[in-house]
Amino acid sequence: MKAHTKETQATMTPEKSLQFLKEGNIRFQNNLKANRNLLEQVNDTKEGQFPFATILSCIDSRVSAELVFDQGLGDIFSVRIAGNFVNEDILGSMEFACKLAGTKLIVVLGHTSCGAVKGACDHAEMGNLTKLIEKINPAVQAVTEPADESQRNSKNLEFVDSVSKKNVELTIDRIHAESPILSEMEQNGEIKIIGAMYDITSGAVAFYE
Template sequence: MESGSDCCKTCRPDDNDRRAWLKGGVGACAVALLVGIGCSPELAQAALTLAQRDALTPDQIIELMKKGNERFRSGRMNPQDFLAQKRASASGQYPAAIILSCIDSRAPAEIILDIGIGETVNARVAGNVSNPDMLGSMEFACAVAGAKVILVMGHTACGAIKGAIDNVQLGNLTGLLESIKPAIEETQYEGERTSKNAGFVDAVAQSNVRYTIGAIRNISPILADLERGGKIRIVGAMYDLNNGKVNFMS
């Protein structure tokens, strides 16, 4: 490209948060603009490399997720060149995080956090519950692939939560819902404790996120040791279907 204005077409100032994923907080396009040279869509949209991922701390990764959600809510999501990301990640993956979320069609983590190919490992199961298969996947993501954050993300108006509250019996779903029931018992709530009460459903969903995080720490010594050593962070969040906000839980 011959002019800085051409670069701005593909690398807008709003893209700085996206660039932070790629350069540990220093955007490739921001650097290009400062020195007066152009940058290609390949550079702008490439997947994470090992060095770029390793330059990020767990706290920085969480902050970038928050900023991605802010872009989603404002309708100013970064342009994603999925073909460039596919090519860049074909020879290896260096994800920054693994996200355990619900299968609900209204809560796709990659979209609501404005994340591209190769940036996160995404595990989805009704009610975002933990089980041996999920724990094994998390251990692979963190201990082998090098992810630094485990995000357990529930959401409002969760059908799996409602089913557990109602004691639904339906084939293999019955056993899955049993995994949620301890969270129901742990939920302190003054009011109607039924699936018709949206406030109670959401309170249980939050309890379920915390319960899942506890299960991860208690059942996986590998992940617990990584967290104790400061190599990873395990955090929870709730996604609000109404306003699109991901509320991270302390």
């Protein structure tokens, strides 16, 4: 499988880009890799890159976007930060990826049993991590069930995963609210912004459509 070129990127639509990721994740779940020569892709991309998707995911070592979607060099922009939230630097990176570099799809990818979300559920405090966790607190507060405080912590994995899903949704809301460039591109049908959740027990990605 060759790296994407300017010509192949131009044929991609938001819907086709999403389909590529879905098919890649199915290959990953079935331990089937697309036939690609990574060193050949290094050579193919030496004069430019033409990715079709931008994926914001957690730094979790089990959730590498290139692996779970079975993509090669030059296929995706991968943004990783604990808790997969956005700030102005990440929004700027996404604007570059879509407006200047031509990607057609933004995926905000959360995952089950997320450590950063667990920290937010437990109101953990430790150095700079305290400030990071504050970014996830709105998702904790937005999940109203269970109401019993004794159940609203990292030991309740159902609650943790509900917060992870809400965090993805709020992150997408922030992209729309804080990036007029990306919001306008989506309204014009140039890109699609979508949330998804990776299951660390199965390797499956569920998209929120």
